[in-house]
Amino acid sequence: MDTKELFEQKGQGHVFQYWESLDEEEKRFLQEQADEIDLDELCGLVKQLVLSKNGGSTIDFSSLAPAPYEPLPGDILGDERWQRAKIEGEAALRSGRVAAFTVAGGQGTRLGYDGPKGTYPISPVKNKTLFQLFAEKIGAARCRYDCEIPWYLMTSHVNHEATVSFFRENNHFGLGEDSVRFFRQGRMPAVDFEGKILMESKRNIAMSPDGHGGALRALEKNGILDEMEAKGIDLMSYFQVDNPHVQVTDPYFIGFHVLSGSSMSSKMLPKAYEKEKLGHFCVSGDRLEIVEYSDMPNELTAQRDEKGQLRFIAGSVAIHIVSVDFVRKLAGKNSSIALPFHKALKKVACLGSNGEKVVPNEPNGLKFELFFFDALPFAGKPMIVETTRLGDFSPVKNAEGVDSAVTCRADQQRLFAQWLTDVGVSVEKDCEGVPLRKIEVSPLFGYDIETFRESWEKRGRETDFSRDTYIE
Numbered sequence: 400m401d402t403k404e405l406f407e408q409k410g411q412g413h414v415f416q417y418w419e420s421l422d423e424e425e426k427r428f429l430q431e432q433a434d435e436i437d438l439d440e441l442c443g444l445v446k447q448l449v450l451s452k453n454g455g456s457t458i459d460f461s462s463l464a465p466a467p468y469e470p471l472p473g474d475i476l477g478d479e480r481w482q483r484a485k486i487e488g489e490a491a492l493r494s495g496r497v498a499a500f501t502v503a504g505g506q507g508t509r510l511g512y513d514g515p516k517g518t519y520p521i522s523p524v525k526n527k528t529l530f531q532l533f534a535e536k537i538g539a540a541r542c543r544y545d546c547e548i549p550w551y552l553m554t555s556h557v558n559h560e561a562t563v564s565f566f567r568e569n570n571h572f573g574l575g576e577d578s579v580r581f582f583r584q585g586r587m588p589a590v591d592f593e594g595k596i597l598m599e600s601k602r603n604i605a606m607s608p609d610g611h612g613g614a615l616r617a618l619e620k621n622g623i624l625d626e627m628e629a630k631g632i633d634l635m636s637y638f639q640v641d642n643p644h645v646q647v648t649d650p651y652f653i654g655f656h657v658l659s660g661s662s663m664s665s666k667m668l669p670k671a672y673e674k675e676k677l678g679h680f681c682v683s684g685d686r687l688e689i690v691e692y693s694d695m696p697n698e699l700t701a702q703r704d705e706k707g708q709l710r711f712i713a714g715s716v717a718i719h720i721v722s723v724d725f726v727r728k729l730a731g732k733n734s735s736i737a738l739p740f741h742k743a744l745k746k747v748a749c750l751g752s753n754g755e756k757v758v759p760n761e762p763n764g765l766k767f768e769l770f771f772f773d774a775l776p777f778a779g780k781p782m783i784v785e786t787t788r789l790g791d792f793s794p795v796k797n798a799e800g801v802d803s804a805v806t807c808r809a810d811q812q813r814l815f816a817q818w819l820t821d822v823g824v825s826v827e828k829d830c831e832g833v834p835l836r837k838i839e840v841s842p843l844f845g846y847d848i849e850t851f852r853e854s855w856e857k858r859g860r861e862t863d864f865s866r867d868t869y870i871e
Contacts, residue, residue, distance in 0.1 A: 402433050409438045410595075417601035417754070425602040432604045436588055436596075444767055445594035448742040459683060460696055465711050466680035466687055468667050468783035469655060487657050488650030491634060492544040498632045499537055499548055499647050500721075502611045502771070503530075503562065503640040504555030504584050511798045515558035517640045518565050521795055523808040524839035524869045529795075530565065532643045534572035535842035540648040541574075543850065548648060549578045549630065553617055555608045559583050582621040585609045587740075587767045589747045597749040597764050600756070605747050605764070611639065611717075612738055612769025619730035627723050635726070637719040637771070641794045643807065644814070645718055646786075646847055653720055655784050662725035663778035665689075666786045667713040673700045677714030678772065680783055687781045689715050689772040713783060715772060716792040729774055736777050740767045789814040790847070809833045815840045815870075818851045826864060836864055841871040 403415045414433060421429065472478040491497055505516040512519050517533075520526035527535075534550070541548050554562045563581050566572070571579050586606040588596045597605040609616075614637075618624050627633070634653065638645040646652070656664040667680055678689040679700075692700075695711070702710040729736050747764040751757040775781050786792070793810035796802040809831070815838045816826045827835045845851025862868060 402430060405438060406433065409442055411438065411441075414596055414598065414604060416598075421602055429602045429604070432606060435586060435606070436604075441588065441590075441596075444740050444742075445590060448740065448767070449590060449592065449594045449765060458690060458694060460699065462683050463681045463690065463699065463711075464683075466682045466713055466783055468680065468713050468785055471785040471787065475651075481651055484652075484654030484658055485650045486654065488652065488654030489544065491653050491657055492540065492546055492548070492648060492650060495546045495631055497546075497548060497634045497636060497648060497653060498627055498630075499533070499550045500614075500635040500637045501533060501550070501552045501640055502584075502614055502637070503552045504558065504608050504611075505640060506558055509797055510795065510804065515554070515562045515565065517552075517562065519795065519804075521643050521804060521807060521811075522839050523812050523837045524867050529640055529643055531569070531572055532842060533640075533645075533647060534574055536647045536846045538572070538574055539843050539846050539850065544648075547578055547630075549580065549627075549632070550574065551580050551582070551618075551623055551635075553584050553614050554581055555584055556586060556606070557608075580623070580626070582617060582623060584613045584617045585620070589745065589749075589764045589766050591764050597747050599749060601750065601754065605749055607745075607766045608768075610741070610768030611771045612773055614771060615726055615730045615738065615769075615774065618726055619732075624723055624727050624730075633723045635721045635723065637717075637721055639717045639794075641796055642716070642718075642792060643795070644789065644791055644793045644810065646791055649791075649847075652718075652784055652786075655782055656720040656722075659780050659782045661720075661778065661780045661782040662722045663774055664720045664782035664784065665772070665775065666716055666718040666791060667783050668716050668786055668788060668792055669712050670709055670714040671788075673709065675714060677716065679711045680713035680715060681711065686776040687778070687783075688776045689770075691770075716786070717771070718786070718791060719771070721774075725774075725778060729777065738769050738773045740769055742767060789817065812838050818845065818848055821848060822852055822855045824862070824864075834864075837867040838864070839869050841869070844871050 406412050406414050472481055475481050503517045507514055507516045507519050517530040518528050520528050537548050537550055587609045589605040589607055590596055599605040670677055676692050678691050679695055681688055681690050699711055704710050742765045744762040745764055745766050746759045746762050748758045789810055793807045794802050795804050795807040812834050813832045816828055816834045819826050844854045
């Protein structure tokens with residue numbers, strides 16, 4: 400049975416409605432898109448998430464409890480448990496067991512920026528891009544631990560070529576072309592409220608990325624897991640492209656993962672307020688899971704403990720350590736585990752019944768996405784480790800307001816001021832803790848408080864803070 404007949408059989412024959420009017424190149428283009436679609440999977444999603452009365456929701460809120468986590472000690476250097484984890488994590492890095500993995504499929508549209516989000520300039524003095532900051536953190540860790548730390552970046556069909564070109568133009572930021580690997584994530588078709596595939600044009604299906612959870616399938620499909628295993632890599636440090644504060648190679652975090660025998664570990668941040676847009680680490684029965692902030696009932700987000708703190712305080716910041724064999728178990732062809740898809744209402748520009756383009760003012764369709772954190776319930780001995788806001792999380796998502804370039808740059812400067820204060824330097828700051836003069840520290844000089852302190856002590860000289868300052 401050819402593709403057209405199969406689509407007819409599954410009730411999606413309209414995808415080829417204008418086939419005879421297309422030229423050979425347009426036919427090839429449409430055929431390739433149609434071949435991407437697993438129609439059996441799509442039919443199941445339509446039945447479960449589009450046509451069912453409950454919309455596929457399976458969360459039992461009555462059984463939810465806050466998830467336990469490893470708390471951050473007041474004195475990390477004097478804490479035996481944390482220092483043991485650091486030793487174990489550094490050993491894993493030195494032995495070449497760790498790769499960096501970035502989900503980088505997004506565009507800078509919400510930032511008012513035309514290009515892959517990773518190419519957005521974000522550092523406060525030098526205007527280094529997100530990609531450059533991550534590359535320098537990886538480069539510095541390579542030197543520190545005398546290891547390779549390959550970098551894998553998952554792009555999308557929209558930004559793949561632009562991302563690869565950006566790295567080539569910048570000589571891969573000195574990391575070496577062979578140690579930076581790009582691959583595309585998968586796509587899913589958008590459907591209308593009856594489950595019919597929407598067409599972007601006569602030759603184009605309305606396709607969209609399958610979410611950051613699609614990384615698991617993409618790692619297997621593109622042979623990345625085989626590459627990692629051939630290099631002796633069994634751990635991935637996962638982070639998203641919009642967070643320049645992330646500790647790409649945190650030995651404490653890696654160490655806790657290894658010591659606990661976990662197959663997937665996550666960092667948590669204490670929520671600043673009830674409605675902060677962070678997913679909640681929860682336990683349901685014997686399963687650890689993350690419940691999205693938009694799904695959590697108000698009565699649960701508002702709950703307080705006997706000390707007056709939020710009961711569901713552990714917020715997810717999309718930073719994970721994942722074991723390669725666990726990803727193989729989830730994404731392998733014979734896997735019995737399937738991550739759930741989530742639906743999202745969207746305004747999808749598409750063809751109308753008359754074959755003309757329609758640009759809707761209201762949501763007219765649904766897109767399907769996989770979430771990376773949905774792997775947690777299937778993980779053996781999942782570990783959650785507390786982190787700090789400035790030390791690990793200040794994303795740049797919006798053009799203005801919360802999580803914007805303005806707030807992210809201010810947080811970077813607050814962090815650098817903290818480091819300088821720690822080594823005895825007085826930095827003049829405003830009432831919100833932001834230095835009055837711009838300060839930026841190169842990750843090649845220091846990418847966390849410990850590496851900064853070591854570099855500062857070795858350099859042993861003063862810095863002039865009477866003007867904008869770049870420390871390298």
